[in-house]
Amino acid sequence: MPEKAELIKAEPGTAKFLRRFTGSEEFINGNMRWCLWLVNASPADLRSLPKVMERVERVKEFRRKSTAEPTRKAAKTPTLFFYISQPATDYISFPKFRQRTPIHPDWFRIKGCDLRKHKLSHCFKQFLLLSAF
Secondary structure (H helix, E strand, O other): OOHHHHHHHHOHHHHHHEEEEOOHHHHHHOOOEEEEOOOOOOHHHHHOOHHHHHHHHHHHHHHHOOOOHHHHHHHHOOOOOOOOOOOOOOOOOOOOOOOOOOOOHHHOOEOOEOOOOOOHHHHHHHHHHHHOO
């Protein structure tokens, strides 16, 4: 059973804090990875999720033992990523290619637009309209 499913089975309350993590490799290859996104988790939420708290404690301890001062400081906020680059709004994502690879329509996610049915120019116009508000 995948780790995500195991965690949800053990602690159903974790489901609302799981967010898909997509780096360039996952984006290009279609792999699914998940992270605990605890930005809006209250202390009460965390106390009700002992398995999540175990992970948070491991992060805190790992950061605390670091030789790098910024990492040790980040031990004070173990529920947050060290660096948050995730936009809070809709966005368009383009992978950086290391080799010549044909572009596949599933690689581009634009709210309300399916590149398998529309041309890229149509979807990009939709994105520009969405981002204008």
